[in-house]
Amino acid sequence: xxxxxKGGTDFSARLPVxxxxxxxxxxxxxxxxxxxxxxxxxxxxxxxxxxAQMRTRRPDGSRLRYYVFDLVHADGVCTRHLPxxxxxxxxxxxxxxxxxxxxx
Numbered sequence: 001x002x003x004x005x006k007g008g009t010d011f012s013a014r015l016p017v018x019x020x021x022x023x024x025x026x027x028x029x030x031x032x033x034x035x036x037x038x039x040x041x042x043x044x045x046x047x048x049x050x051x052a053q054m055r056t057r058r059p060d061g062s063r064l065r066y067y068v069f070d071l072v073h074a075d076g077v078c079t080r081h082l083p084x085x086x087x088x089x090x091x092x093x094x095x096x097x098x099x100x101x102x103x104x
Contacts, residue, residue, distance in 0.1 A: 025095070034067050039064075069091075071094065
C-alpha cells in the first residue's frame, strides 16, 4: 500500500497506521480517491494544521482521517468509465469485506 498526494508526493512512510489499515482491503491492487483531513477536538477539519502536520517527519496520526470516496481501479480493472454510483457501491462492498473502520 502506498499513499500519494494529488501532486505525486509519497506519504506512505509518514503515515504507517493508514498504510496498515488500508492494506487490509481485500484486493491485490487498487487506486482509491479520497481526502486526508486533520480533525480538531470538536470534530471539525483544520486545513492549516493538516498542512503543518504533513510538513513534519511523523504527523500526529491520532487526529488524521483519510476519507475514501471513490474506487478508480481495482485488481487490474479500471473503473473510471463506470458511473460514480457504481464505483461507490463497489467501494462500499470492498470496505464491508475489510476491517477498515472509516472506509466509505
